Amino acid sequence: MSTRIDTRLADLRKQGRAAFVTFLMAGDPDPATSLAIIKALPQAGAEIIEIGMPFTDPMADGPAIQAAGLRALKGGMTLHKTLDLVRGFRKDDDATPIVLMGYYNPIYIYGVEAFLADAKTAGVDGLIIVDLPPEEDDELCLPAMKAGLNFIRLATPTTDDKRLPAVLANTSGFVYYVSITGITGAAAANATQVGDAVARIKRHTKLPVCVGFGIRTPDAARDIARAADGAVVGTALVEALAKSLDAEGRATAATVKAVADLTASLAQGVRGAAQAAE
Amino acid sequence: MNSRPNSFRSGPDERGHFGMFGGRFVAETLMPLILDLEKAYAEAKADPAFQREMNGYLKDYIGRPSPLYFAQRLTEHLGGAKIYLKREELNHTGSHKVNNVLGQIMVARRMGKKRIIAETGAGQHGVATATLCARFGLDCVVYMGAVDVARQEPNVIRMEMLGAKVVPVQSGTRTLKDAMNEALRDWVTNVHDTFYCIGTVAGPHPYPMMVRDFQSIIGHETRAQMQEAEGRLPDSLIACIGGGSNAMGLFHPFLDDPSVEIFGVEAAGHGLDKLHAASLTGGKPGVLHGNRTYLLMDADGQIQDAHSISAGLDYPGIGPEHSWLHESGRVKYISATDEEALAAFQLLSRLEGIIPALESAHAIARVIDLAPKRSKDHLMVVNLSGRGDKDVPQVGDILKSRKAK
Structure with a gap:
């Protein structure tokens, strides 16, 4: 069974292009603005949309995404409402893949089976759960595969050749290569090292490899897009959103546009990689 | 079970x-x-x-074994079980x-x-x-x-x-x-x-x-020391629990001795119906910080604020082995409020000349009502997990502000 992720990445591969993947937090800074932003992303050039599920204790995230999660929670966001957001998006867009990214506890409390069924119906295509390594595949990974959702695994610089097969075993959709050891939004990734790492992963799998953590500018996005099947940008978009808010952290008339504009210029960067390669 | x-x-x-x-x-x-x-x-x-x-x-750097001390005045004051304190507060660094x-x-x-x-x-x-x-x-x-x-x-x-x-x-x-x-x-x-x-x-x-393995020295020593002092096993063990390491260290060597009653004391903060840190009593199983265990959280799985007067117990989770011992029923988990811990802090200081950490004072607080209900030949061991020097300014301020009122 192929998901929208499989279809989209296969199309882009045919076109000789890398995917531009965006990350934003569900409900940041409020559910209505969040929906408007997500709806604006495909037109601005996003080809896969990752949506963060807010959590009080995001252990792998830097200050920008931590703050986004807290804004969303303060605005009353829950996992149920995150699925509402996806349903809202799917009313007008049945092609752009949606990946939910976050931590396991809210899903565990929602109930794994119920969550998977609801997520699939809402139009979710894949899951990235930071605190579920292959050692805990029984929890959610295997049930998600059975439910027809991609379970996208993170591979990191510490995932050596010995460990890679275990990490890749139950991965589907794509492999998300975390280009640095660290939290989101930290150091910048070095494109040469990323290229080597992607090549190493590709020796073990036929799956596309998208790269994230530390990509902030159109130039950096272009360099990564040359080396990988996709470039993920999160923190830079979340920061652009944060900058557009008023002093109380509420959305302004500039909020949706701020995110869409940065998305468009990053997308240009990613497209630049394909043109340069021709 | x-x-x-x-x-x-x-x-x-x-x-x-x-x-x-x-x-x-x-x-x-x-x-x-x-x-x-x-x-x-x-x-x-x-x-x-x-x-x-x-x-x-x-032995030479930390100063082990820590004494198992018969708290005579506390025992007389409470008029029940014979109370022993495992003096972990005497270790180098004070806990x-x-x-x-x-x-x-x-x-x-x-x-x-x-x-x-x-x-x-x-x-x-x-x-x-x-x-x-x-x-x-x-x-x-x-x-x-x-x-x-x-x-x-x-x-x-x-x-x-x-x-x-x-x-x-x-x-x-x-x-x-x-x-x-x-x-x-x-x-x-x-x-x-x-x-x-x-x-x-x-x-x-x-x-x-x-x-747990590194802390189990507490229980192993207690076993040998009690054997020497009284010629038998203790009848009950009591320790405070935040994450639960001092408690696990005392309890683990006794878990397979069914005659030994075991109590873990969580921090009830302002009260179990208000802000507290009692994950087993007031929480449910979830996943945080690398393990599945009892956590304080809301209906969406968001972790809730814990509260305890003692910074060491102010945590919305608990070690996973405690969660298991709770569900299997081997250890009884109870709690003590900020107020009860403050009272116990002062009582132990005055009766025994030992200022306990606010964390350990939670265990003492439950001894105050458990000991009188036990017979005089009941041997009760309390883990005095830390000394209270660090808490002196905080408790001093609280007591001063109350006097002023």
């Missing part, structure tokens, strides 16, 4: 599970390290030279925390790690870590919630004096859970040279097992 296990001391399984609790819920970046640690610890445990070296430091830190630092040295990070609540684990890093010439960074930095200032000064860098954590609720988040963020960033010295029986496998 419909079936009683053959032993309560056989866990965890090879995947780090105590029943349904425990596990390894961490980011992929950390997973290879955790597997390395598991291997390094198993090798150390099997190496007689490691045990010998550790025993040397336990049980150092037992575990010594073990972990020795494992870190075997692994060639030069930089040690730790989280701390009350600062006792931070002080113990800073102390052993000074002793072995290792870099030390301690993460501490900004709220705790303010209320446990004496320990902050001690850590800095010992050469550690104390980082006040401003994220989230700015207490122990946020310090742990920040330590995990540091670890994920500095995987190559850094060892994370966790202060309690929580976190991803093998930490809950490893910390």
Whole structure:
């Protein structure tokens, strides 16, 4: 069974292009603005949309995404409402893949089976759960595969050749290569090292490899897009959103546009990689 | 539970599970390290030279064995069970925390790690870590919630004096859970040279097992000392629980002795119907900080703020083995409020000349109502897990402000 992720990445591969993947937090800074932003992303050039599920204790995230999660929670966001957001998006867009990214506890409390069924119906295509390594595949990974959702695994610089097969075993959709050891939004990734790492992963799998953590500018996005099947940008978009808010952290008339504009210029960067390669 | 296990001391399984609790819920970046640690610890445990070296430091640097002291005046005052205090507060650095830190630092040295990070609540684990890093010439960074930095200032000064860098954590609720988040963020960033010295029986496998093993010296000594003093096993054990390392250390060697009643005392804060830190009494199973265990959370799975007067108990979770012992019924988990702990703090100070840590005062608070209900030949052991010097300014302020009213 192929998901929208499989279809989209296969199309882009045919076109000789890398995917531009965006990350934003569900409900940041409020559910209505969040929906408007997500709806604006495909037109601005996003080809896969990752949506963060807010959590009080995001252990792998830097200050920008931590703050986004807290804004969303303060605005009353829950996992149920995150699925509402996806349903809202799917009313007008049945092609752009949606990946939910976050931590396991809210899903565990929602109930794994119920969550998977609801997520699939809402139009979710894949899951990235930071605190579920292959050692805990029984929890959610295997049930998600059975439910027809991609379970996208993170591979990191510490995932050596010995460990890679275990990490890749139950991965589907794509492999998300975390280009640095660290939290989101930290150091910048070095494109040469990323290229080597992607090549190493590709020796073990036929799956596309998208790269994230530390990509902030159109130039950096272009360099990564040359080396990988996709470039993920999160923190830079979340920061652009944060900058557009008023002093109380509420959305302004500039909020949706701020995110869409940065998305468009990053997308240009990613497209630049394909043109340069021709 | 419909079936009683053959032993309560056989866990965890090879995947780090105590029943349904425990596990390894961490980011992929950390997973290879955790597997390395598991291997390094198993090798150390099997190496007689490691045990010998550790025993040397336990005796001459930490000052073990810690005494098992008959609290005569407290016993007379309460008029029931014969109360013994396991004097962990007499250890070097003033609490049980150092037992575990010594073990972990020795494992870190075997692994060639030069930089040690730790989280701390009350600062006792931070002080113990800073102390052993000074002793072995290792870099030390301690993460501490900004709220705790303010209320446990004496320990902050001690850590800095010992050469550690104390980082006040401003994220989230700015207490122990946020310090742990920040330590995990540091670890994920500095995987190559850094060892994370966790202060309690929580976190991803093998930490809950490893910390328990290092703390079990408390229970093993108690067993031998009680044998010498009274010629038999104690009848009951009582210890306070935040993450639960002092309690696990005392309890574990007795879990398969059915005649020994065991009580863990959680922090009931302002009361169980208000803000508190009693995860077993007021929480439910969830996943945080690398393990599945009882947590305080809302209906959406968001972690809730804990509250306790004692910074060391101010944590919305508990070690996974405690969750299992709770569900299996082997240990009875009860609680004590801020007020009860304050009263016990003062009572022990005046009757025995021992100022307990506010954490340990929670255990004393339950002794106050359990001991009178037991017969005079009932032998009750309380883990006096830490000394109260660090709490003197905080308790002094509270008592002064009440006098003024």
